[in-house]
Amino acid sequence: MNFDWNxxxxxWYQQANTYSGFFKNISDLIVPKLEGYxxxxxxxxxxxxxxxxxSKNIKSIxxxxxxxxxxxxxxxxxxxREITNIESHVLDYNDIDxxxxxxxxxFFGSLNLEEFLPHCKKLIAIVNKKSSSKFCPEKHSSSKETNEKVEESLTNKGILYSNTEVSFKFGQPFASIEEAKKFIRIHSxxxxxxxxxxxxxxxxxxTGDKEYPFYIPHMKSMDIFEIEGEL
Structure with a gap:
């Protein structure tokens, strides 16, 4: 997914994460899967x-x-944060070597996971599940890769996998109603x-919160797929 970052x-994304602890919750599930790596x-x-x-649980990212x-x-x-073990690159995934x-x-590249297997010992992929929780008006939102499509793709390609179903809060807080309107207009x-x-x-x-008095609740349901790499 080529997200329109501005x-x-x-x-908004950072505020939603801080408000919900979304990526901390995912990290807590991922860390045990990194043992030995x-x-x-x-x-x-x-x-x-x-x-x-x-970054607190693995040597190099x-x-x-x-x-x-x-x-x-x-x-x-x-x-x-004075983190020393993360390096970053502006790079298309097709160019990794x-x-x-x-x-x-x-939430990226889920229907072509086999492309990553020659580059790793283990692949972990987070994939959306269909959700009844509305975050933006449904009829204006774009379709996404879902766990059902990924499972079908992996099965058809004969790729063995395990997956774990999880669901965490990842709603959006707002400082004002006008900000909420702007958020919806940008996404829809x-x-x-x-x-x-x-x-x-x-x-x-x-919410009754002074910093973020308004909030759109959202439960983000996902599957965590694990696949053995080819290294």
Missing amino acids: SDTIR STLCDIGCGLGLIDLEL TCIDINEKAIKSLEKSVKD GKWDVIYVS PKISLEDLEKFLLLYLIE
Whole structure:
């Protein structure tokens, strides 16, 4: 997924993670799967929020993403936290030529996971499940790769895998109603004013929190796929 990272989407994503602890929750599940391994590559890393968490539990992390703004945001986070074992590169995943103990992919490249296997001993992939929890107006949102499609793809290709189903909160907090409206418009650009107002009436809640008085709840359901690499 080539996410449209900009100052707004970067800020919202980071705020949602801080508010929910989403990537800390994922990290807690991933860390035991890294036992015995020392190098990891996150392909399509985005802001690298999972890598900031995992950096405490593995010797070396390489982060790769095609989006320069995302990588610059990650590099700032790494510098601010004085993390020394994360290196990052602006790079298309098709151009990787390295080898690592573990390759991690999150909501990215899920229907072609076999392409990563020659580069690792183990592949961990986070894949969306279909969810009844509405985060943006459904009729305006784009379709995504889902766990069912990934399972079908792996089975058809004869690739053995194990998977674990999980679900965590990853809703979006807002400082104002206007910010919530801007968020919806960016993620659902074709939405009408009427549909926007209806959606917010149904799903925007007041939190009583001074910093983020408004919130759109969302449960993000996922499968964690594990596949043996070819190294």
